[in-house]
Amino acid sequence: MHTYLITRCHGLITHLLSPQIIESLSTTKTFQEILDILNPTDYGRNIREKDQIDAFKLENIFNKKLIDRCEYLLKVAPENIREFLITYYRKFEIQNIMRLFRGKISRVPIEISEYALFPVEDISRINFEVMAETGDAEEFILTLKNTPYGQVIKSIEWYRKYNSFLPIEFHLKQIYYNMVFQTLGCLPKEDKEKVSRLIRAHIDIENCFTIIASSVYNYDEELIESLLIPYPLRLSLPTLKKVIRTQSPQEILKLMSPYSEVLKHSLTKDETLAHTAALRLLLNEVMQQRIIDSMNFTYVMYYLFLCEFECRDLTFIAIAKHHNIEPGSYLVHKI
Template structure:
């Protein structure tokens, strides 16, 4: 358990609140019901849930799919900020560190949007200000004209050293993907050092390792789907159970079955072993990713049961809430694009 100067009461309070909130998340049946609805029906249905305030607030300015998307993003950001406000002591620091990943996503979205010449209002619709960079700061970045000025505006923020180092190369190569990899690597390294530096960080470290492992395995599967050979070291995040060299070795195994066998020989998590065994066939990458996400959430739930008053119940809720928003967005987007129900269902994490 993390540092407890005021006794365990604040931890029990927050973890119980997270558990109650988790129990209010949508069950599988609700998603299946929504899959048979039209877009206005889905909007009405969402309005009856936790998203009422956002839908009411935004319904004057937006409608249809835009209304749903922005309401979902706002709700997610608001929820995350509310959680930071109620978490005590080191749990707050851990939660803030975890939520910094949204900063990376927001900055990359702004830079990509600017490069494609999108209007600030359009970019703003897809930002989720859940991290350290709040809505006001992101608005300030959005009105900047050039990407260079956006990079300069980040001065003093945690992301700045990596962005300023990688940005010239990204402009030259006309691709932000290398910078994105470096930002995520730096993010995970910061998480690990934060967890090591603070009392009670061991449990947080367990989660970080799991997250890094699942992300690396997902990346390995993604790279295998690509036809061109590539050095996997660049994409892999150090700090997990696997070293980068080991991951490169796994990547270089050409046969899918042999690759899965080698991976299974190194993995200890039972649920992950069971899922890896089912991935031998020609499964689409999206399904593989969703299977792996499910394993991650299941494993996190187990950790939360083992350590009921730690960072784990909070992280489980944050992750599950994120996937609820992703699912609702996938259903709404799918319905808008008139995709068949089965196809949309394949994109849901249930």
């Protein structure tokens, strides 16, 4: 039974920073003020452990806390749920792989620490150190052969054709979502559909951002079509393919009306705001599920989403403070 896991999540959610704290962090005048506010929170111990702290070290602390929170759920989850969660957490693994892979394209040697990788050593069987030592991008892809992402080798041709990391990145995502949908069967029947809906909403957002590249940034239609992730929620694949060949912004907004809030920013090339709008949309989606029933697995998903969004908001605030971005900007980009 996963009741204990859900009950734990109700307790754990109180550890997340309240909107008031996030707001007070947004209005701080100095970086030290951020550290002072975070000191009595869950992040305090990690902050105190470091002598000199800057925005980038703080970003690593936020990433570490996010992964710790995810790992904790694995400890209290029953076997079937654990299997799903391990697959779900592979998104961090993919992000790490992609960060390292992009660095291999230019062959400019960069320290692994500069990629701010998610510390997923305990939940991932991928050896990132070995990957980081590969000579070039193709050798890097070949190291994935004996991993769950072995199929990605087929995308080398696309990588060569476009000399772009996008085919590899999106093939990895396609493999990831396939694995997630396969492990959905581990979840209780009543939760399966609800969780699937949340994941498919995420896929819709991914597809939205992919599709818009054709009309706004003149990306090749053939490439865009190959990057689409199956299993959409509100945007069917035929609709998406139609959008690829549409140039008129009005027509695009009409065809993709459920995501017009996101696309209106994308069409004006303000993608940071579009990204924030997309994350807000996902938050709304998961909140709707939570309101319906707070005693099923979607509450665990709600907790996980909140953990990720807190990590993103805090990273935004820390880096924005480091770069002296005006405080008004954080509030606009706060999820």
